[in-house]
Amino acid sequence: xxxxxxxxxxxxxxxxxxxxxxxxxxxxxxxxxxxxxxxxxxxxxxxxxxxxxxxxxxxxxxxxxxxxxxxxxxxxxxxxxxxxxxxxxxxxxxxxxxxxxxxxxxxxxxxxxxxxxxxxxxxxxxxxxxxxxxxxxxxxxxxxxxxxxxxxxxxxxxxxxxxxxxxxxxxxxxxxxxxxxxxxxxxxxxxxxxxxxxxxx
Amino acid sequence: xxxxxxxxxxxxxxxxxxxxxxxxxxxxxxxxxxxxxxxxxxxxxxxxxxxxxxxxxxxxxxxxxxxxxxxxxxxxxxxxxxxxxxxxxxxxxxxxxxxxxxxxxxxxxxxxxxxxxxxxxxxxxxxxxxxxxxxxxxxxxxxxxxxxxxxxxxxxxxxxxxxxxxxxxxxxxxxxxxxxxxxxxxxxxxxxxxxxxxxxxxxxxxxxxxxxxxxxxxxxxxxxxxxxxxxxxxxxxxxxxxxxxxxxxxxxxxxxxxxxxxxxxxxxxxxxxxxxxxxxxxxxxxxxxxxxxxxxxxxxxxxxxxxxxxxxxxxxxxxxxxxxxxxxxxxxxxxxxxxxxxxxxxxxxxxxxxxxxxxxxxxxxxxxxxxxxxxxxxxxxxxxxxxxxxxxxxxxxxxxxxxxxxxxxxxxxxxxxxxxxxxxxxxxxxxxxxxxxxxxxxxxxxxxxxxxxxxxxxxxxxxxxxxxxxxxxxxxxxxxxxxxx
Numbered sequence: 001x002x003x004x005x006x007x008x009x010x011x012x013x014x015x016x017x018x019x020x021x022x023x024x025x026x027x028x029x030x031x032x033x034x035x036x037x038x039x040x041x042x043x044x045x046x047x048x049x050x051x052x053x054x055x056x057x058x059x060x061x062x063x064x065x066x067x068x069x070x071x072x073x074x075x076x077x078x079x080x081x082x083x084x085x086x087x088x089x090x091x092x093x094x095x096x097x098x099x100x101x102x103x104x105x106x107x108x109x110x111x112x113x114x115x116x117x118x119x120x121x122x123x124x125x126x127x128x129x130x131x132x133x134x135x136x137x138x139x140x141x142x143x144x145x146x147x148x149x150x151x152x153x154x155x156x157x158x159x160x161x162x163x164x165x166x167x168x169x170x171x172x173x174x175x176x177x178x179x180x181x182x183x184x185x186x187x188x189x190x191x192x193x194x195x196x197x198x199x200x201x
Numbered sequence: 202x203x204x205x206x207x208x209x210x211x212x213x214x215x216x217x218x219x220x221x222x223x224x225x226x227x228x229x230x231x232x233x234x235x236x237x238x239x240x241x242x243x244x245x246x247x248x249x250x251x252x253x254x255x256x257x258x259x260x261x262x263x264x265x266x267x268x269x270x271x272x273x274x275x276x277x278x279x280x281x282x283x284x285x286x287x288x289x290x291x292x293x294x295x296x297x298x299x300x301x302x303x304x305x306x307x308x309x310x311x312x313x314x315x316x317x318x319x320x321x322x323x324x325x326x327x328x329x330x331x332x333x334x335x336x337x338x339x340x341x342x343x344x345x346x347x348x349x350x351x352x353x354x355x356x357x358x359x360x361x362x363x364x365x366x367x368x369x370x371x372x373x374x375x376x377x378x379x380x381x382x383x384x385x386x387x388x389x390x391x392x393x394x395x396x397x398x399x400x401x402x403x404x405x406x407x408x409x410x411x412x413x414x415x416x417x418x419x420x421x422x423x424x425x426x427x428x429x430x431x432x433x434x435x436x437x438x439x440x441x442x443x444x445x446x447x448x449x450x451x452x453x454x455x456x457x458x459x460x461x462x463x464x465x466x467x468x469x470x471x472x473x474x475x476x477x478x479x480x481x482x483x484x485x486x487x488x489x490x491x492x493x494x495x496x497x498x499x500x501x502x503x504x505x506x507x508x509x510x511x512x513x514x515x516x517x518x519x520x521x522x523x524x525x526x527x528x529x530x531x532x533x534x535x536x537x538x539x540x541x542x543x544x545x546x547x548x549x550x551x552x553x554x555x556x557x558x559x560x561x562x563x564x565x566x567x568x569x570x571x572x573x574x575x576x577x578x579x580x581x582x583x584x585x586x587x588x589x590x591x592x593x594x595x596x597x598x599x600x601x602x603x604x605x606x607x608x609x610x611x612x613x614x615x616x617x618x619x620x621x622x623x624x625x626x627x628x629x630x631x632x633x634x635x636x637x638x639x640x641x642x643x644x645x646x647x648x649x650x651x652x653x654x655x656x657x658x659x660x661x662x663x664x665x666x667x668x669x670x671x672x673x674x675x676x677x678x679x680x681x682x683x684x685x686x
Contacts (some may be wrong), residue, residue, distance in 0.1 A: 048641075049634070049637060050630055050634050050637055050638045050641070055632075056632075094291040119645070121637075121639070121641060121642040121645075122634060122635055122638035123638070123642075
């Protein structure tokens with residue numbers, strides 16, 4: 001975990017060191033991911049009424065967890081698949097850890113904004129949005145730098161693989177949707193056969 | 202909560218004399234806009250048929266009250282205008298008038314109005330003219346067959362409703378005229394159209410126009426037609442107008458001197474709509490589908506207005522900001538106090554008078570205690586007596602726990618009285634984020650003022666501690682340096 005905070009302050013060297021010494025551990029990443037889920041739930045529940053559009057909507061923890069975990073997993077799988085083809089030096093573990101580490105700024109801001117939201121009024125919503133924006137930008141920069149370091153890419157190739165990663169993520173989502181809808185069709189088909197048989201025999 | 206609600210309605214219905222129709226309001230919830238039960242605001246108190254009025258009503262089309270409280274009813278079938286005393290006793294009948302020395306009669310008059318000098322205007326639909334009569338039934342002026350280039354050659358003057366405003370202009374609604382109202386001077390010369398729909402060309406329209414040839418673009422519709430069904434003047438001299446066409450976005454309008462729509466559509470639910478029924482069947486067995494279709498509108502002294510929907514026989518009452526206050530009236534045949542084919546509505550002395558052309562009856566809707574409480578609360582609100590208003594609004598909340606507006610208004614009273622925390626509580630209940638934020642800003646400032654001494658003191662203590670610690674550190678380092686040397 002100490003490494004995570006070191007990387008937060010020195011993203012380029014930190015990521016390179018992690019790769020060189022192979023010091024990353026899956027447990028670190030999973031712990032950060034769990035904290036990220038907790039932070040996003042905290043952000044949803046503790047935000048002041050004025051800035052909270054889901055104030056009256058009951059909390060669904062699984063849905064909230066999926067909102068954090070699914071994008072991370074989608075990016076990891078897609079990026080790993082793409083970079084393996086494009087001579088990337090990072091393993092799946094590296095990509096996963098980079099993703100998790102880059103969530104750290106997001107976590108901190110998600111913990112801070114609810115407290116701030118109780119002090120601000122609707123006229124000052126701009127500041128809250130600005131802080132949210134800043135957290136996304138920081139996370140984005142961390143992710144970019146980290147992925148670049150673990151795969152040992154130049155900036156141009158990095159951008160190209162990121163583009164293809166996005167495309168890959170879209171394809172994965174499409175295939176999953178197709179798969180599940182087909183599965184559903186198959187299920188209903190099997191059920192109707194069963195009904196037909198049970199009614200006739 | 203549901204049980205409590207139904208108990209409440211049960212209690213209310215047993216307390217009231219007549220409960221002939223469902224009273225409801227709309228409330229914005231997590232599941233969208235729902236219609237919720239509300240206490241009765243108006244109940245049909247008295248129904249005046251031909252027997253009670255003392256005249257045989259045929260097809261009453263319009264009604265009005267003069268300054269003395271006399272009631273005028275315009276009957277299209279009897280070709281006459283009946284006048285009744287404030288006690289609704291028949292005084293006289295205007296069925297013929299002195300037209301330049303000859304006696305003349307009406308044919309299917311369908312609209313009447315009075316001007317400042319108590320002259321009566323009659324829209325004589327059958328004879329295609331508007332007649333101005335003095336009180337002794339002499340024709341002062343007649344508008345017939347107006348000529349203007351803008352009207353076109355095929356124009357036929359078929360006046361249905363007439364209105365004279367305080368600036369000596371005469372407005373006429375003519376049948377099958379899509380450009381708005383016809384506007385005349387006091388002497389009867391045509392001024393132009395009034396209250397037409399304005400068309401603003403969007404970016405796509407412009408691109409289309411750029412692509413199209415001259416011939417094609419000339420075939421484009423130049424305006425969106427609007428046919429007003431009825432109108433009335435409010436206390437401030439604005440014209441309230443309603444249209445029957447169901448796909449119009451703004452079926453209720455308030456027109457200023459220049460014909461622009463200035464109706465405030467800012468209900469607290471954020472819908473920006475003043476359209477009568479919000480949820481309705483699009484298709485159904487009953488045959489009554491689609492949005493409300495308005496035939497008349499009237500306003501009271503507090504700035505509330507009442508729009509009459511002839512599709513479902515309901516009257517919708519709104520306040521100045523476009524918040525729905527109550528819905529009353531029903532459509533059914535045979536039941537006393539319900540409409541068959543409502544034609545006109547008028548407000549007088551806190552009561553709502555409505556005419557039905559099919560049953561030929563005058564229905565007087567009398568306010569219930571719930572409504573009078575609400576009116577008193579509004580009056581106190583306008584007079585800035587927030588304590589009294591708050592008390593009354595809270596009384597209304599206890600009668601109707603689903604009434605969003607009551608919470609909002611009570612919240613505003615609390616806000617003005619400086620009880621911000623309680624105001625925030627009310628605002629939160631009705632999801633009024635902006636108002637809530639205003640209250641919380643005030644509360645924050647108050648708290649800051651109260652606690653400023655402590656905050657400043659603790660900041661000063663922190664600063665002092667910081668200085669002391671840094672001085673001590675420097676001294677220690679100095680000692681250490683000296684020791685090492």
